[in-house]
Amino acid sequence: MSSSLEVVIAGGGSPGHVYPGLAIADALRARLPNVSILFAGTGRPLERHLVRAAGYNHMALPAKPAPHNPLEAVRFITDNALGFMAAAWMLREQHTSLVIGLGGYASASTVRAAVGRGIPTVLLEQNATTGRTTKWLSGMVESVCTGFKEVTPYLSPVAEVVHTGTPARPRFLKQYQQWQQQGEVVRRSREPRIVVLGGSGGAQTLNKHMPDVVSRLSEELKDWRVVHQTGEGQLQCTEDRYPSDTSQILTVSYIDELASLLFETDIVVCRAGGTTLAELALAGVPAVVVPFPDASENHQMANAEVYREAGACVVVDEWAAGDRLTDELTSKIRELAADHQRREDMSRAMRGLAHPDAADAIASRCCEILCGTDMRVAA
Known part of the structure; x- marks a missing residue:
C-alpha cells in the first residue's frame, strides 16, 4: 500500500x-x-x-x-x-x-x-x-x-x-472482551460501588450536590464505596463537602484507569455526552444521568432520553429539578441502591446499546x- x-x-x-x-x-x-x-x-x-x-x-x-x-x-x-x-x-x-x-x-x-x-x-x-x-x-x-x-x-x-x-477507548474494548469471557463474576465478588463522573473537566453541578446526596444516604450506602471524579481544579472544594469521618469515599481529580473501574461499578452518576454513554454501554453500568442543560441543541437530554427509553438509565432534569436537585438525585440513587434486580435489568439494557x-x-x-x-x- x-x-x-x-x-x-x-x-x-x-x-x-x-x-x-x-x-x-x-x-x-x-x-x-x-x-x-x-x-x-x-x-x-x-x-x-x-x-x-x-x-x-x-x-x-x-x-x-x-x-x-x-x-x-x-x-x-x-x-x-x-x-x-x-x-x-x-x-x-x-x-x-x-x-x-x-x-x-x-x-x-x-x-x-x-x-x-x-x-x-x-x-x-x-x-x-x-x-x-x-x-x-x-x-x-x-x-x-x-x-x-x-x-x-x-x-x-x-x-x-x-x-x-x-x-470508545481501546481500554474499554479490551475490558468488554474480557467481560464476555468472564461474565459478572468480578462485579459480584466485591463491595458495591458508585462512581460520580463529570468528565475530565468535572461537572460543577455534580461536585456541588453529590456530597449532600451521599450524606443523606449514609445509612443506605454504609456498605458502598463512592468514587468521585471532580475534574482539574475542583478536587479540594469537592472533597471538603464530603463527610470527613468515612473511609468509603474517594475523591480524585481524574481517573486514569476508568475502564477497569467502570466494569466493576454498580451505579454511575454522570452527564450525557455521546462518548460517555457509549463507554457506559460497553461497561454495562446502570446510570443516573444528569444532562448538561446548556449543551447545544439540548443534545445531552436527547441522548439521555434514548437510553432511558431502552431501560438503561434514569434521568434527572437539572433545569426542571431546580432547587430540588439534591432531593431528586437522592431519591433516584436510593431506589437503585436498594434494588439489585433493577440494576441487573438496567445493566443488560445498557449492554444492548453497545457498539x-x-x-x-x-x-x-x-x-x-x-x-x-x-x-x-x-x-
Whole structure:
C-alpha cells in the first residue's frame, strides 16, 4: 500500500471528541499501516497530550464555540475565519486524501475547508440531535457515521447515513472482551460501588450536590464505596463537602484507569455526552444521568432520553429539578441502591446499546472511500 494516503482527523476541545478520533485512527492504521494521520484541533493541553501520547501528530487551529454575548461574537467570527484559512492551507500542504470530522466547533472550519476543496470527508455525529451546521454539511460529505440512529431526521435528506455507534477507548474494548469471557463474576465478588463522573473537566453541578446526596444516604450506602471524579481544579472544594469521618469515599481529580473501574461499578452518576454513554454501554453500568442543560441543541437530554427509553438509565432534569436537585438525585440513587434486580435489568439494557465494532465500521467506510470497496486491507 502506498504511503501517499494522508488523513486529517479534525475535532477536539474535550476528551469526549478526542477519544473516538483516536479509536478511529488506530483502526485505520491497523488496516492501512502506511497511512499518515494528523489531528487538527484546538490545541488545548489535555487534547494535545492525549493525541501525542497515542503516537499521532497534532496541529492547533483557531476555533471558538457559538457566542453567548456580543463581545464573544467578534472573537467567534475572527477566530473561525482564521481557522478556516489555516485549515485550507494545512489541507493543501498535507496533500490530504480524506478528512474525518469528529463533530463540535473544533472540527467545523476544517470540514468546511475540505468540502470547499473537494476533499472526501466523513462526519461523525455522536448525538441524538444535531445543529444547522452539521445538517448543512451532511449533504455535502461522503458519509455521516452516527452514534444514534435517532439523529437521521435532523440530517440532510440527501446525506449518506451509516449507523456505526460512537467509538470508545481501546481500554474499554479490551475490558468488554474480557467481560464476555468472564461474565459478572468480578462485579459480584466485591463491595458495591458508585462512581460520580463529570468528565475530565468535572461537572460543577455534580461536585456541588453529590456530597449532600451521599450524606443523606449514609445509612443506605454504609456498605458502598463512592468514587468521585471532580475534574482539574475542583478536587479540594469537592472533597471538603464530603463527610470527613468515612473511609468509603474517594475523591480524585481524574481517573486514569476508568475502564477497569467502570466494569466493576454498580451505579454511575454522570452527564450525557455521546462518548460517555457509549463507554457506559460497553461497561454495562446502570446510570443516573444528569444532562448538561446548556449543551447545544439540548443534545445531552436527547441522548439521555434514548437510553432511558431502552431501560438503561434514569434521568434527572437539572433545569426542571431546580432547587430540588439534591432531593431528586437522592431519591433516584436510593431506589437503585436498594434494588439489585433493577440494576441487573438496567445493566443488560445498557449492554444492548453497545457498539464494540464502531471504530472498525467507521474505518471500513473510510477505506472504501480512499481505495474503493474492492480494496484488500491488512488484517
